[in-house]
Amino acid sequence: MNTKNELNNQARRNFIGKIAGVTGLALAPGFVLHQVANAKAPEDAVTNKVRWGILINTNKCATGCNDCVSACEKENAWGSASDNESHSAKEQKAQWIRKVTLTDKQTGYVNSLPLMCQHCETAPCVDVCPTGASMKREDGIVLVDKHICIGCRYCMMACPYKARSFIHEELKNQSVNAPRGLGTVESCTMCVHRIDNDGTPACVEACSSAMTFGDLNDASSKISIELKQNGGEQIRADLGLNTGVRYQGI
Amino acid sequence: MLFRAINLKLFVLVLAGLTIALPVTADNFEGIVPPPKAKASEINGCVAPVEDMRKNHMEKMLHQRDKTLREGVRTKQHSIAECVNCHITPKKDGSYANFGENEHFCSSCHNYAAVSIDCFECHRDKPEKLDYKHSQIKNTNPHHNDIAFSEKNTQTTETLDTIKSGDSK
């Protein structure tokens, strides 16, 4: 009986040893990562203290001018600034921002404005995305997380502004600012890569007259002052989406 | 008794098999995997030590991608663009390999290990500017920071000089 006890004890010790070994192996990478993570101070995550917005004065927007579109194309390497999408039909090519010309049916008044993702506060595209790839950052910028986008295009059905595009073929030589690829959906990112480095979106930078960018939550920012003094409308205000992009003169 | 003995042998065998079979855990790549043609291989840590990176880079990237995209954390150290800026070097004729060709740093291992990745379906697979071989932003280049100059570092003074003054090619 003694021997049996000893054998059992030995077996138990072996078992515990094995478990400790396996647990150690399982935990070790975590310890290393934890060390690595604490070894440097990461840049802070964005917060909702800031809400980025763009204000467009359509009275100053020239009908024939395409500066904002060209700047966006160049910055993010789509459209005419890239030799990608050579197989896609015109209706299939991506468009992040476009110039829209309006003619009033009653008065004949002609107006033009750039139309891009409106970065809505309650974005329909974010609501309908099944995987959560279509998302809104804390600072109000609406993005597509292409890591988990399955390419179902439901967000494209839901967007009231037709802001989103689907990539219909394989892409090469993307811009480092804008990862984009086959089978996923994309749209204007408000040049989030520039904003996170204290910059301005490319379209606003290129527009000499009509566009202003800034923090909507900061009452002393240029955009907030302009909005307070002269107002700014949403396209499709009836949907109640509280867009980040506002227009004057529509 | 016999059952327990067999159990233990099996456990040891499986563990040994795993250790031997995973090429990425092997130190010496000669004859097994062609060495990556990047300068980073001689430097002691940019994100993490080489051993750690070889084993865990996928885990790190899996978590970092959400931090960058969803939370806006954009450090130069944890940035796929910066990894590419440094690790992807031109071929002998001056042109850059595409992802998928063996000369591309990531493909040099991934082709061998036959593990397909889809990072470069969207991300740029070459450096930002094709006439530079490392990050343009010298003052935030991780090779110029403390890790590169710590006691544990094993480079020659020549290499250190090159790092300090920047690549002329």
Added chain:
Amino acid sequence: MKKITFAQIEGRSSGYLLLLGILGAFVLAGLGAAYYMEHNGHYVTGMNNQIVWGMPHVFAVFLIVAASGALNVASISSVFGKTAYKPLAPLSALLALALLMGGLMILVLDLGRADRLIVAMTKYNFKSIFAWNMILYNGFFVIVGLYLWMLMDKKMTKKFSKPVGIAAFIWRLTLTTGTGSIFGFLVARQAYDAAIMAPMFVVMSFSFGLAIFLLVLMASYSWSNRELGDALFNRLKNLLGIFVAGVLYFVIAFHLTNLYATEHHGIESFILSTGGIYTKLFWYGQIILGSLVPLAMFYHPTWGKSRALVALGAVMVIIGGLVQMYVIIIGGQAYPLVLFPGKEVSSGFFDGVVNSYTPTMAELILGLGGFAVALILVAFAVKVLHFMPVSLADADVDPHHK
């Protein structure tokens, strides 16, 4: 009451093998089309940034809607206690599972990143009706699978077929409501954004599902030399007539309501008169071919007695259903988004114009492939397990039905 005997079909005739061969060929072609689209990218299809959902979605949504409706016959027997339909219950549940499988296959194979299906099944945004639908579709397989077991296992039938049948009934109503809501929840589009979409889809499911069930029943019985009596056949025929009329009612209610609101006059005139192909499809395909002619066929004193004509009527209901899906899904996208009421709009991105869509062969073949998957599953299953009663002759079916 005479006991109903179930048995597999023999499944050894050259005709049966030919059937499997033809359906198999369509399935392979469908898979080939999916590979072609996946490998090259969607530029090979007719879908674009204006018409984002095309022919594959027409077929997929049709099959998914029909799947839930195909379960109707079983539900009528289990939930509402009409014992006359009891013998049909296993085949009905089988068809429901098969149609859903076919529809989902098309949907998944059309995804831009079909390789990320695991992501779709593990990451859920619960505000999305699409995400809820994925849960509902997967749950449908589980619940109807369970229901099938209860129906076919003699030990379980008496006690469990009713409660599980009720659960399956509620689940499928939720599922179809969810499918209709995919469109109903889209506030941005003039053609959708209506609460009536969900119940309309439910009634459509009754109609399409029963039409397919009737045809499958007729084919499987005539090809396996089993008898299908008039009593049961006429009941199903009349029921299908009621459902077709129900769909027509909902369509009328939907359009009349829209016509009342000036803001919807644009989309209504587009569908009903100025939309070119969509108008033609609506009137000739959906209304006349898909609703009025079948109703005439089912209820006419002499025509309604001919099995061939009734089968033709069911085929017309199916075609009309596909056309209805086409008008809803593609017509709804063809009509431009109204961003600036009262203004004429033009741009380099097709604002303000009716969008064009030309379906390609690959999309059509994918859609047909999904249909073939559903049918081949049924054809094979009835050989493997006893889904079909040996005889549905009048004498064998309970004459004292409730």
